[in-house]
Amino acid sequence: MPFIVGTSIPEDKVLVQSVACVYGIGLSQSKILCKRAGFGLDSRGKDVTFSQGKDLENLVEATPLPLGPDLYRFQDDNIRHLCVISSYRGLRHRKGLPVRGQRTHTNAKKRPPLRLKFNAS
Template identity: 75%
Template sequence: MPFIIGTSIPEDKVLVQSISHIYGIGLFQSKILCKKAGFGSDSRGSHVTLFKRKNLENLAEDTPLLLGADLRRFKNDKIRRLCVLLTYRGSRHRKGLPVRGQRTHTNAKKRLVLKSNVS
């Protein structure tokens, strides 16, 4: 089972779908990477040789996008910065409530209950 950017690629799945499991790569970007690496649309994870895996990993790392752990760290740092600055969005994150204006009268109660049990 090959690893690309810290994510295992199953050998029995279609390669395009497997690559989209990497955090930060969607299906569209995955199709582009497979086409650049020379894989067909029906290639599977078992068709990936060591040379092709290195090529695919280099192509993924050369994209201007943040991927994997770097993207997670970037997102968490942004949320942490909002909490430190005591913004409204940061307080919503801290309380475990919806951040982007969703209603809480009938929805988002489960998230609030789960957060309150942890505190």
């Protein structure tokens, strides 16, 4: 079972869907990566040898996009910046309310408030 950016690839699932489970890779990007690695659309995780898994992992890591934990950190930093500068969106994140203009009259009150740790520097 190969690992790609810290995510294990299940052996019984279609390889294109398995690669799409990596945070930051969608289904279309996954199809492109599997095609470049030489896999068909019906390949499964059990068909991947160790060397093919390394090739696929190198292709995924060569993408210029942040993936996995780097993407989580990037998004958290952006939200933290909005909270620090006290923008409207940052205040909505902090209060746990919808950020993008959704209604709050009858729903969207159950989300927990954002708990970010701020550095004193």
